[in-house]
Amino acid sequence: MRWLRERLVLILGLLVLVYTFVPIFVVVGMSFNNPGGRNVYQFGSFTLDNWKDPCGPDDLCSTLLTSIQISLLATLVATVLGTLAAFALVRHDFAGRSASNLLIFLPMAAPEIVLGSSLLALFVASGFAGQLGFWTILIAHVMFCLSFVVVTVRARLAGMDDDLEQAAMDLYATPVQTFRRVTFPLVLPGILGAALLSFSLSFDDFIVTNLNSGNTTTFPMYVYGQERVGVPMQVNVVGTLMFVVSIAIVLGMELRNRRRVAA
Amino acid sequence: MSQLAEDAPSSEPAEAPTAAASDPSYDGLRLQRLTKSFGSGFTAVDALDLDVPRGSFFALLGPSGCGKTTTLRMVAGLETPTSGSITLSGQDITFAKPYRRPVNTVFQSYALFPHLDIYENVAFGLRRRRAKEVKAKVEAMLDLVELTSQARKKPAQLSGGQQQRVALARALINEPEVLLLDEPLGALDLKLRRAMQIEIKRIQTEVRQTFIHVTHDQEEAMTMADTVAVMNAGVIEQMGAPAELYENPRSTFVANFLGQSNLISGTVVSRSSDVTTVDMHGIQVSVPSGRTHVDGDRGWVGIRPEKVLIGEEGAELDAPGNTIPGGVISDVSFVGVSTQYLVRMPWGQELQVFSQNTGRTRMFRTGERVELSWRPEYAFLLDQAQDASAGAQRDGQ
Numbered sequence: 001m002r003w004l005r006e007r008l009v010l011i012l013g014l015l016v017l018v019y020t021f022v023p024i025f026v027v028v029g030m031s032f033n034n035p036g037g038r039n040v041y042q043f044g045s046f047t048l049d050n051w052k053d054p055c056g057p058d059d060l061c062s063t064l065l066t067s068i069q070i071s072l073l074a075t076l077v078a079t080v081l082g083t084l085a086a087f088a089l090v091r092h093d094f095a096g097r098s099a100s101n102l103l104i105f106l107p108m109a110a111p112e113i114v115l116g117s118s119l120l121a122l123f124v125a126s127g128f129a130g131q132l133g134f135w136t137i138l139i140a141h142v143m144f145c146l147s148f149v150v151v152t153v154r155a156r157l158a159g160m161d162d163d164l165e166q167a168a169m170d171l172y173a174t175p176v177q178t179f180r181r182v183t184f185p186l187v188l189p190g191i192l193g194a195a196l197l198s199f200s201l202s203f204d205d206f207i208v209t210n211l212n213s214g215n216t217t218t219f220p221m222y223v224y225g226q227e228r229v230g231v232p233m234q235v236n237v238v239g240t241l242m243f244v245v246s247i248a249i250v251l252g253m254e255l256r257n258r259r260r261v262a263a
Numbered sequence: 264m265s266q267l268a269e270d271a272p273s274s275e276p277a278e279a280p281t282a283a284a285s286d287p288s289y290d291g292l293r294l295q296r297l298t299k300s301f302g303s304g305f306t307a308v309d310a311l312d313l314d315v316p317r318g319s320f321f322a323l324l325g326p327s328g329c330g331k332t333t334t335l336r337m338v339a340g341l342e343t344p345t346s347g348s349i350t351l352s353g354q355d356i357t358f359a360k361p362y363r364r365p366v367n368t369v370f371q372s373y374a375l376f377p378h379l380d381i382y383e384n385v386a387f388g389l390r391r392r393r394a395k396e397v398k399a400k401v402e403a404m405l406d407l408v409e410l411t412s413q414a415r416k417k418p419a420q421l422s423g424g425q426q427q428r429v430a431l432a433r434a435l436i437n438e439p440e441v442l443l444l445d446e447p448l449g450a451l452d453l454k455l456r457r458a459m460q461i462e463i464k465r466i467q468t469e470v471r472q473t474f475i476h477v478t479h480d481q482e483e484a485m486t487m488a489d490t491v492a493v494m495n496a497g498v499i500e501q502m503g504a505p506a507e508l509y510e511n512p513r514s515t516f517v518a519n520f521l522g523q524s525n526l527i528s529g530t531v532v533s534r535s536s537d538v539t540t541v542d543m544h545g546i547q548v549s550v551p552s553g554r555t556h557v558d559g560d561r562g563w564v565g566i567r568p569e570k571v572l573i574g575e576e577g578a579e580l581d582a583p584g585n586t587i588p589g590g591v592i593s594d595v596s597f598v599g600v601s602t603q604y605l606v607r608m609p610w611g612q613e614l615q616v617f618s619q620n621t622g623r624t625r626m627f628r629t630g631e632r633v634e635l636s637w638r639p640e641y642a643f644l645l646d647q648a649q650d651a652s653a654g655a656q657r658d659g660q
Contacts, residue, residue: 166341167374169361171388171433181387185378 024243031236040230050233057232059222064238067219070134071202074141078202079195081142082149083187089150090157107147115144116208123212132214140208145198152197156190189253196249203242287353291316292338292441292473297347299333307333309497310347315441315475315490317352320467322476322488326520326654330497331477335443338475339368351440362391367434368443371450373426375418381405381429382414388437404436407466424455431463435470444476448483460487481521485509493517495654509567513556515645518565520654525571525614526563528647539644544610548585554643561647568615570641573604573627576634586636590614592627602626606633 004011033040034047055061088094089101107115119140123132164186168178206220213221223235292315299308308330315321323331336342338349340361348357356364367388375384385404389397405411408428418426427447434442444463448456464487467474478484484491485505492502493516501508501517509521518524529543539555541548543564550564576588593613594605604616604627616635618624627633 161372161374163370163372163374164376166361167368167370167376168387170339170341170366170368171437172362172391173387174362174391177391181391182376 027236027239027243030233031240033233033236035233040233050237054234054237057226057234059217060232060234060238063217063222064219066134066216067203070138070141070218071199073138074145074202075195075198077138077142078145078149078198079191082146082194082198083153083191085146085150086153086157090154104147104150107144108151112144112205112207116140116211119143119208120211132212133216136212136214137209137216137218140212141202141205144205144208145201148197148201149194152194153187153190156187160186189257192253196246200246289314289350290352291319292475293350294334294338295348295350297334297337297349298345299330299337299342300345306497308337308344311497311499313492313499313502315473317440317473318471319490320464320474320476320488322478322484322491323494324478324481324484324491324520325494326479329494331479331494332445334494335368335445335475335477338441339366339443340364341368365437365440366443367437367439367441368445369430369434369447371446373418373430373450375426375429375433377418380415380417381410381421384418384429385433385436387433392437400436404432407435407469408432423451424459427451427459428462431466435466435472438470439472441473441475444474446478447476448478448480456483463487485521493520495520510641511554511643512565513645514653515563515565515649515651516654518643518645518654519652523568523615523655524565525568526565526645526651527608527612527614529562529564529644531557531560531562531644538639541644543587544608546585546587548587548642549639550642550644551640554640557644557646559646559648563645563647563649563651565643565645566637566641568603569601569617569619570637571614571616572636573606573616573618573633574624574636576632578634585639585642586634588634590633590635592629592631592633595627595629597626606635608635 029043031050032046032048033043034045034049035042036044050056085100085104089097089104119136120132123129123136128136160183164182165178168182169175173181204220206224209218210221210224217225219238223231226232226235292313294311294313297308297311297313298306300306311330311334313334323334325331333342337344340356340359340363344357348355350356351365356366376387379387382401382405386397386401389400394400401414402411405414408431410425410428410432413421413425418429421429427450430447447463448459451459460483463474463476476484476488485508489504490502491505491508493500493508495516501513508517512518512521512524515524515526518526527543529541529548532540532542532547534540534552534555537552538549539552541550541562541564548564555562573590587608589609590606592604593607596603599620601617601619604618605613606616607613614635
């Protein structure tokens, strides 16, 4: 009994981890699945075929490419705009600052289905009904990523001592040099975090995308469409790769931070 | 930006033109009618005039909120003056950008760059100015502050005292004409603070640059600086060498803020060329003219507690001139090197007396009747229009 009491927190923690990771392990396992029969959701036998030919199923890789293009572009645009907005909100006092600070939260708080449908209404009403596709998806993704970037970068900036920038100016750094040598390196971890968040938000968005996609198909839409006939096993390969890449990025950043502290 | 500086006098005709035409031959730092008001209507610095000679160790001393840090920030260029001018070696730098003035600051928070190592922190100013021999200079500077072995560490890995030295090195390496120190020792514990005071003083003697040190610690200002300016409510109350300020304060604020003073109400009876005679509750005392800082009749006779001699009634005290009988000891506290007495005088006021434990006089007990006396040349006379408790430190300080 006492043994259990002392380790309760640890055990609960492990259970939570298992709960979080089981779906991911299923994806990894299924990427080596050869279902054989009709039911693709059961493990048939082990195979490397899925890994040897990830682009096998029609449209899988083309939709994946579309998704990656949209996500990268949306991340770039949202990160640049959001970072600039965060600087404005933290560093400059302008009329409507507190209102902006509040409004920036709205896209995060509003249900996606509402955002998606209202955006569709906007596109159609302004005569873009025929042009729905890559660019409208991109606009929609930039819109919802923006709030996350602003909030993340703003938190980082607000936690920064302005004495540091004053010290840089005092030590002969022009405003441009101060930004480059002091402000930017210090805010960079926040910006990178925001970019990662944007990428994953954009990459797996389904609801808003589906409403504004026209004839374009993104990877999540492709998977959703295939689900009715049986998801190809290669989707699990893509899922595993995405997981490995994101783990690698997170580990890389963590190692960099540790080295920075230890150096 | 230099345009702004040229335009400023013409756009503000209220500025005294004679004051603005400063003497270009003055090689120190000169503040003229320097004023800083904030949007809320609060005036932090009020028409401040100040000359800081080149190479001096100058302390701006005052309680928090007296405007000393604002003054410093205006000299650094981190705050724009509302009016007035700042000239350095005859050059107007009132509106010059902080990165264009030969002035460096040691910040109270140190403000070390957390993403750069100690070496790069110290090299920062040199690199921005594309100076030559960065390596040799940084190494020499790290050697001066004894941090050579820490060069590749990050600021967060250093102790408070070491960080303080990095902040000092980072500013000093640029050989600024004026080094500004904003309460640089405030975050250190007492022992380290004493060590750093000596260290900074040593470095200043070595580099011979102008140091302006802002502090609220009177002891720190007096130990380190060769000139102290006592600042209160945006203006300078008095300026001079530490001993001069302490011995001959001109206002009740200075008398109380620098050490402690007994201030006794009195009326001027007569004035001669070398001495002022004051009636102090029926007792006539004299104060040298050079220490008389009152034009009217009513004044505060001031005397430092350690200058007051205490003795039994009728005893011969070595202080011819001012003797005040009728005191009763109301409190005795023995502090080792001295004994501190509180003596209730016939007019009800309690005076402080610090008596050195030389062993020549015995200790008095509470309730004993005593006589106080002091040499007239130690007394000073202040204006009674001033608050007798202005600048007094909190109990126990």
